[in-house]
Amino acid sequence: MATEGQYVITDKKGEKQNVGFIQLNRRKALNALCDGLMKEVSDALDAFEKDKDVGCIVLTGGDKAFAAGADIKEMKDREFAEVYSGSFLSNWDRLARCKKPVIAAVNGYALGGGCEIAMMCDIIYAGENAQFGQPEITLGTIPGAGGTQRLCKAIGKSKAMELILTADRMTAQEAEKSGLVSKVFPIDQTVNEAIKTAEKIAGFSKITSAMCKEAVNAAYELSLQEGLHFEKRIFHATFATADRKEGMTAFSEKRKPTFTDN
Numbered sequence: 001m002a003t004e005g006q007y008v009i010t011d012k013k014g015e016k017q018n019v020g021f022i023q024l025n026r027r028k029a030l031n032a033l034c035d036g037l038m039k040e041v042s043d044a045l046d047a048f049e050k051d052k053d054v055g056c057i058v059l060t061g062g063d064k065a066f067a068a069g070a071d072i073k074e075m076k077d078r079e080f081a082e083v084y085s086g087s088f089l090s091n092w093d094r095l096a097r098c099k100k101p102v103i104a105a106v107n108g109y110a111l112g113g114g115c116e117i118a119m120m121c122d123i124i125y126a127g128e129n130a131q132f133g134q135p136e137i138t139l140g141t142i143p144g145a146g147g148t149q150r151l152c153k154a155i156g157k158s159k160a161m162e163l164i165l166t167a168d169r170m171t172a173q174e175a176e177k178s179g180l181v182s183k184v185f186p187i188d189q190t191v192n193e194a195i196k197t198a199e200k201i202a203g204f205s206k207i208t209s210a211m212c213k214e215a216v217n218a219a220y221e222l223s224l225q226e227g228l229h230f231e232k233r234i235f236h237a238t239f240a241t242a243d244r245k246e247g248m249t250a251f252s253e254k255r256k257p258t259f260t261d262n
């Protein structure tokens with residue numbers, strides 16, 4: 001059953017209720033990411049990470065906006081000493097630290113912090129009206145929740161630099177072409193398609209999907225040699241799991257595997 005917070009709706013979806021669903025629900029402000037909203041997202045992630053049924057999480061917004069960025073009105077009077085000593089925005093990293101796979105289903109604006117939280121997710125599905133951008137330069141600031149780093153890694157330096165220095169936006173189609181987004185859908189199908197994919201992922205072993213995620217994410221941090229070494233270690237570690245044994249045994253016995261997440 002859906003639970004409605006002040007800024008976020010959470011639910012469990014899919015036939016087996018194994019998809020954690022988080023919808024940003026601050027429509028009038030185009031889902032501007034105020035402190036309260038980000039705290040609710042963080043709490044929802046904590047709950048879904050603890051929930052043994054949940055194998056994948058979908059994060060979405062509304063049809064007009066996934067999120068139009070950090071809440072500018074809340075941010076405008078903050079001073080250096082406050083943001084520095086309070087590590088302003090550091091709690092946003094909760095999304096990037098989630099061990100379970102997260103799919104962003106993006107319709108409409110994904111600007112500034114909206115684009116940055118989409119990039120913290122593992123897969124981005126976009127609706128045909130999606131627009132991605134980092135317009136912080138128009139406000140006299142820079143992307144501060146990973147935009148300068150993750151956008152570069154996702155689409156390369158030249159395109160990232162162009163978006164960040166001009167505040168231009170990228171369409172869903174351009175975002176797909178450049179690899180930021182994995183698929184584009186008609187607006188009314190984006191969320192359902194994300195849930196379908198999330199159900200598929202949640203049907204596999206949760207321990208194996210966490211290992212896949214950790215190994216792929218290492219590609220962002222490590223040199224090729226270090227990454228290959230890390231991957232091999234994780235691959236070897238799958239031999240310590242019951243689900244690896246079950247997966248290979250089921251294949252040999254020509255039956256479907258029953259994973260126990262062990």
Ligand SMILES: CC(C)(O)CC(=O)SCCNC(=O)CCNC(=O)[C@H](O)C(C)(C)COP(=O)(O)OP(=O)(O)OC[C@H]1O[C@@H](n2cnc3c(N)ncnc32)[C@H](O)[C@@H]1OP(=O)(O)O
Nearest residue numbers: 028029030032068069070071072073112113135143144145
């Ligand atoms: C995280 C960091 C460090 O990287 C920093 C950031 O994220 S900074 C924020 C970056 N985002 C932006 O600069 C986008 C700001 N918004 C817009 O440019 C426009 O709202 C729009 C192009 C997304 C949509 O335009 P339009 O359809 O004309 O709608 P509006 O009337 O402008 O907006 C409706 C309503 O939402 C409020 N709103 C929109 N975005 C924000 C925001 N980021 N923070 C706070 N409030 C926002 C807007 O003020 C309107 O509300 P009212 O003023 O009418 O009550």
